Amino acid sequence: MTKNLFIALEGIDGSGKSTQVRLLAEKLRDAGYKVHATFEPTNGMIGSLLRNILKGSVKADERTIAGLFLADRLDHILNEEYGLLKMLGEGYTVISDRYYFSSYAYHGTHMDMDWVIACNKMCADLLRPDVTIFIDVPPEVSMQRISAGRQSTELYETLDNLTNVRAKYLEAFDKLKDQEKIITIEGNQSIEAIAGDIWDQLSSSFK
Secondary structure, three states: OOOOOEEEEEOOOOOOHHHHHHHHHHHHHHOOOOEEEEEOOOOOHHHHHHHHHHHOOOOOOHHHHHHHHHHHHHHHHHOOOOOHHHHHHOOOEEEEEOOHHHHHHHHHOOOOHHHHHHHOHHHHHHOOOOEEEEEEOOHHHHHHHHHHHOOOOOOOOOHHHHHHHHHHHHHHHHHOOOOOOEEEEEOOOOHHHHHHHHHHHHHHHHO
């Protein structure tokens, strides 16, 4: 490996991102790499507010939500204690469960995507992923997983919305294909098969 990497995992709710972040982190640690696994929204003050909004206990306008995600992301990048730039500077390979493509897809469903991309330009300028892995799952499958795995659903977890979000992910990838390295993984298969496909795509970077 020539340098430690920043890897972002993306997908609609129920795509299995969190599980794959954990499995990839374990595989890399077993191989002797320093790994920092993280997620958005963060556990910070702004991220905690966002989690309450997503749960429905706090109400907010979609534009406000987009702004809060941006603020949380900037803190995620720049925080002097646990920020992404700090961790990368210390030699960690960083794996994040969601990054700015989540904003493009989820907020782009409710407002002009180009506005969301422009708002996140500073984040992209500060830290662009070495690779973004998109776990592509049919929205019907993701809703089945969400319904089976949880007692309640969050703000964006409806079939119509996730169908739109998946379409917006694909739109955003097309818009930014010349600037970003994006790998799509078939998500409608076993956890082990998805993990194997992700490793097959990444393994050349860790030689």
